[in-house]
Each structure stands twice: as structure tokens, then as C-alpha cells.
Amino acid sequence: xxxxxLWLLVIxxxxxxxxxxFRAVPDNAAHAQAAAARxxxxxxxxxxxxxxxxxxxxxxxxxxxxxxxAMGYDEPRNEINMMTPLQLNRVFDAGAALGTGAxxxx
Numbered sequence: 001x002x003x004x005x006l007w008l009l010v011i012x013x014x015x016x017x018x019x020x021x022f023r024a025v026p027d028n029a030a031h032a033q034a035a036a037a038r039x040x041x042x043x044x045x046x047x048x049x050x051x052x053x054x055x056x057x058x059x060x061x062x063x064x065x066x067x068x069x070a071m072g073y074d075e076p077r078n079e080i081n082m083m084t085p086l087q088l089n090r091v092f093d094a095g096a097a098l099g100t101g102a103x104x105x106x
Contacts, residue, residue, distance in 0.1 A: 041065060061088075 042063040049056050050072075057072040067085040074081055 044061040044063055046059040046061065047056065048059055048070075055072050055074060057070050060069045060071065061067075062069075062085075066088045068088050069085045070083040072081050073079075
């Protein structure tokens with residue numbers, strides 16, 4: 001009886017040590033570095049209206065990347081139209097060079 005209990009305790013301890021080692025050793029998985037480095041964007045949504053149009057538009061500004069886009073609902077077609085994103089950093093850099101009369105060097 002005592003040897004059966006002793007062997008049972010040895011097996012239970014071996015299982016416990018095995019689970020501890022399994023949890024302590026890090027897994028060998030590959031992770032995408034580019035996706036992990038960029039955090040999700042902070043979005044600013046601004047409602048607006050187009051002149052001469054009956055449909056409303058929502059401007060979407062991604063604050064973390066500086067991209068501006070817009071989306072509007074086309075009621076007769078029953079679809080949402082999206083504008084391609086516009087990089088505001090390039091627009092402001094070009095405008096600053098024009099406004100000062102200076103030429104931008106690369």
C-alpha cells in the first residue's frame with residue numbers, strides 16, 4: 001500500500017514539474033514585427049455636407065498617420081462611397097514651401 005502511494009506521488013510530482021517547465025519555457029513562434037510596431041490609429045470623424053449635393057459626408061482623419069479620407073452614402077444607389085486616403089503631411093509640406101516662396105530641397 002505504501003509503495004503504491006509513493007509511486008502515485010512520484011507520478012503526480014513529475015506531471016506538476018512537467019507542466020511548470022512547459023509554462024516557463026517561451027514558445028518558439030514567429031511574430032510579425034511591422035504589425036506589432038504600429039498601434040491602431042486614433043480617428044477623428046467630422047460630419048459635413050457637400051455644396052450642390054443632397055448627400056451628407058463624413059470626413060475621417062487618422063491622427064496617428066496623418067491620413068484624411070471621406071465617406072458618403074449614395075441613397076439612390078444604396079451604397080457607401082469612399083475617398084482614397086490623402087496624406088496631409090505631403091500636402092502641408094508642399095503648401096509651406098509655396099507660401100514662403102522657398103524651394104524645398106531633398
